[in-house]
Structures are given as structure tokens and as C-alpha cells.
Ligand code: SAM
């Protein structure tokens with residue numbers, strides 16, 4: 001087999017060509033569903049991949065057939081040396097995308113353009129500054145809204161990620177769609193997922209069905225059109241007639257779409273997670289530092305991937321308590 005033909009395939013025939021790299025566990029927000037108020041414990045810098053290590057490890061994934069890399073975190077834009085890192089990544093033959101809270105977008109917009117980054121997902125959980133600031137435990141609402149406009153002005157292809165939580169922002173579903181119509185953009189409603197320390201419970205989740213119910217109640221079910229999902233999309237996507245807004249729903253809790261999953265996650269400390277919910281990790285960085293080949297480790301990790309949700313049959317308050325999984329900010333969302 002030549003290098004060009006190499007593929008990372010699991011037991012269910014899913015080809016994995018999409019790598020999400022967490023650049024850092026740190027963040028300039030403290031979203032209640034993601035991070036503890038005090039942040040995450042600081043660890044020695046040596047425990048994390050350096051820029052050079054990250055690029056070398058990314059090259060191995062590219063050699064194994066990875067076509068797209070999304071940078072995430074924590075907040076990827078707080079990573080020291082981000083500019084240098086993205087310039088080097090841009091030299092690889094892959095599409096680069098970013099998921100960010102947008103606070104630092106104005107600082108990096110030029111370098112993102114130079115690196116040919118086109119797709120940016122921005123997290124924004126409320127259109128009301130007081131609610132947003134309460135969820136994120138910081139006061140950056142105005143800055144984020146300005147930076148969303150800046151991204152639109154500069155013709156980035158953006159999606160807005162909204163994690164819906166009962167009693168917090170579930171009454172803003174339609175507001176988001178009306179706002180998206182004025183911005184000609186796409187909203188991704190995300191079900192609230194369980195991770196270590198995020199006080200998840202099923203009762204707070206706003207389900208796929210509930211989201212659709214709220215939207216069809218307002219617009220009329222006949223005005224919601226299913227649109228084609230991208231090949232490996234984990235969202236189900238729709239459009240509203242007579243509106244420029246489109247939306248998707250990521251329902252990992254009530255209705256996971258694992259059958260087309262092509263994702264591999266690499267944590268900032270150099271470990272692979274073959275699923276967001278997997279309880280095991282494969283340490284690439286330690287082997288890489290010893291000068292060992294890491295290709296086999298990557299292939300084996302993906303080969304052992306479960307069919308659905310890291311082997312967790314269902315999300316109930318009980319099953320989740322028993323499930324050990326590092327927080328989203330550590331894994332890289
Ligand atoms: N800091 C960046 C951001 O917020 O966009 C990137 C990292 S963040 C962990 C990536 C995505 O994961 C965000 O859209 C965030 O809303 C989502 N996320 C974090 N915790 C989540 C949870 N418990 N359930 C569902 N989505 C979550």
C-alpha cells in the first residue's frame with residue numbers, strides 16, 4: 001500500500017479522516033456546562049505537546065489519510081504561539097477549521113485568512129448579555145458580538161454553536177433563528193452532554209424533539225425543510241422557508257448519529273480519544289518522545305472504537321455517574 005492509499009478504518013468500516021486537535025486546556029471563559037468556576041488545575045508545560053511536536057504528530061495523521069484538522073480546546077486562541085502554529089499547520093495538505101468563543105478573533109483574523117481557514121464555529125449560548133455573561137461567568141458578550149460581525153464581514157463561513165440547557169436559554173431557540181436570518185448564518189443547537197464535573201443531568205437536556213417542537217410551533221411544521229447533511233455531519237440540518245437561516249441539531253444524548261463518524265480527537269497532552277465519550281485514551285506523545293513509531297498506536301486506537309458513544313448504551317443520570325470521562329475543555333470539543 002502506498003502512503004496515499006493509507007486509511008484509518010475502524011471495525012465498522014468507518015474511515016477516519018477528520019482530526020480535532022485541542023491546542024490547550026485553558027480558556028478565557030468558564031462556561032458552566034464545560035468548566036469549573038476556578039478553571040482547571042494548571043499542569044507543567046512539559047506535559048503538553050510543543051508546537052514542533054504537534055506539527056510532527058499531525059503529519060503522521062495526514063500521512064494516514066487525514067484530510068481535515070479542526071483546532072479547538074479549551075480556547076484555541078489563548079494558546080501561546082498560535083500564530084506560528086497555524087502558519088506551520090497551513091503548510092500541510094489539509095483543510096483547517098477552528099472552533100472558538102471568538103473573544104480573540106480580531107487579534108488573529110489576518111493570520112487566519114493567511115492560513116486559508118474558512119470554516120469557523122463560534123460558541124454563543126445566549127443573545128442576551130446578562131444570560132450569556134452568567135453562563136460564561138465572564139463579561140465578553142459585546143466583544144464576541146463585534147467579532148462575529150467581523151467574521152461575517154470578512155466572509156468566513158461561520159456556524160454558531162448553542163448548547164441548550166433547560167431553565168437557562170431554551171426559550172431563545174426562535175430568537176436565535178430570527179437573529180440568524182438577519183446575519184444570514186447557520187445555528188447548531190447542541191444537546192447538553194455529560195462530562196466529568198459538569199453537573200449534568202438528563203432533566204436539563206433540551207432534546208431533539210423539544211427543539212423541533214419549539215421551532216415548528218413558531219414557524220409551522222410545513223415551513224421547515226430538511227436539507228442535505230454533509231457526508232459525515234453529526235448534525236441533522238434544516239432550513240426555514242422565507243428565511244436565510246439554516247439550523248442543525250446535534251443530539252448526542254437522545255439520538256446520536258455515530259454511524260458516519262469520521263472523527264479522531266487529539267488532546268493537548270498528546271493522547272488520542274477515538275470518541276468524545278470513550279473512557280480510554282492512547283498516549284501518543286510519550287511514545288513520540290521516545291522516538292517510537294506512532295502509526296500503529298493510531299490505527300489500533302481507532303480499530304478499538306465502539307459502534308456508538310464510546311460504548312455507553314444510553315445516557316441516564318445513573319450510567320453517566322459511573323462513566324469516567326475528562327471534561328470537554330480537556331478533550332477538545
Ligand atoms: N472554546 C471554544 C468554544 O467554546 O467554542 C472551543 C472548545 S469548546 C469545548 C467546543 C464546543 O463544545 C463549544 O461549542 C461548546 O459549547 C461545546 N461544549 C462544551 N461542553 C459541552 C457540553 N457539556 N455539552 C455540549 N456541548 C458542549
Ligand code: SF4
Pocket residue numbers: 027028029030031034035073074075101123329
Ligand atoms: Fe471555554 Fe469553550 Fe468551554 Fe466555554 S465551552 S469554557 S469557551 S472551552
